[in-house]
Amino acid sequence: MKSVIxxxxxxxxxxxxxxxxxxxxxxxxxxxxxxxxxxLMKDGSKLTEVLNYNALSENFAFKKDDEILAxxxxxxxxxxxxxxxxxxxxxxxxxxxxxLMKSEVELYLEHxxxxxxxxxxxGGYGGTSQTTSGRTVSSIENRGNLYGLELPEMxxxxxxxxxxxxKDDVVTKFKSLSQLKKLYKDRKKDIKTYRKTHDVDTKxxxxxxxxxxxxxxxx
Numbered sequence: 001m002k003s004v005i006x007x008x009x010x011x012x013x014x015x016x017x018x019x020x021x022x023x024x025x026x027x028x029x030x031x032x033x034x035x036x037x038x039x040l041m042k043d044g045s046k047l048t049e050v051l052n053y054n055a056l057s058e059n060f061a062f063k064k065d066d067e068i069l070a071x072x073x074x075x076x077x078x079x080x081x082x083x084x085x086x087x088x089x090x091x092x093x094x095x096x097x098x099x100l101m102k103s104e105v106e107l108y109l110e111h112x113x114x115x116x117x118x119x120x121x122x123g124g125y126g127g128t129s130q131t132t133s134g135r136t137v138s139s140i141e142n143r144g145n146l147y148g149l150e151l152p153e154m155x156x157x158x159x160x161x162x163x164x165x166x167k168d169d170v171v172t173k174f175k176s177l178s179q180l181k182k183l184y185k186d187r188k189k190d191i192k193t194y195r196k197t198h199d200v201d202t203k204x205x206x207x208x209x210x211x212x213x214x215x216x217x218x219x
Contacts (some may be wrong), residue, residue: 098110110162111161198210
């Protein structure tokens with residue numbers, strides 16, 4: 001078994017060059033720094049790695065010595081669960097999802113991000129315009145910067161949080177509070193009352209969990 005796991009470790013990663021020193025959070029990574037975590041495989045074996053989640057590639061990245069490495073698509077299919085920084089991620093419907101709550105309902109969070117690139121085109125008064133291109137990620141990947149701790153200065157990261165809400169074997173995705181309200185159409189007054197004394201923001205997952213727990217507890 002030891003030889004099998006060792007072989008897996010060799011084939012698991014693709015190298016993306018040397019890592020830079022990271023003392024501050026890189027906006028396309030969801031954790032402030034690379035942290036030791038546990039990867040549980042579908043066959044029951046476990047791997048311990050220093051890792052972080054890259055929202056730009058929607059894949060986990062690992063640190064090996066001075067390199068940042070990405071998991072290959074072949075081996076992603078062998079993963080059951082990733083535990084890191086007191087958080088739990090599962091592979092579901094082809095993407096990594098963070099488990100936020102599991103009771104009568106289940107709530108997961110998909111971490112993604114878009115890039116805005118500054119152009120030389122001016123909108124007047126010496127300012128620069130912002131454009132978003134579907135080719136941006138591919139362009140960065142081709143230059144080997146996709147997993148780097150720092151992206152080129154011309155790019156600005158815009159995090160995206162998409163929630164997956166499971167209830168009665170039906171999944172509904174939402175990104176905004178207005179979309180969440182549609183899941184509780186008969187509880188509009190309750191939500192309004194709750195928000196008078198509680199901050200609710202889709203950028204802060206804990207506030208969404210607390211709201212849903214409140215609504216479900218009064219069912």
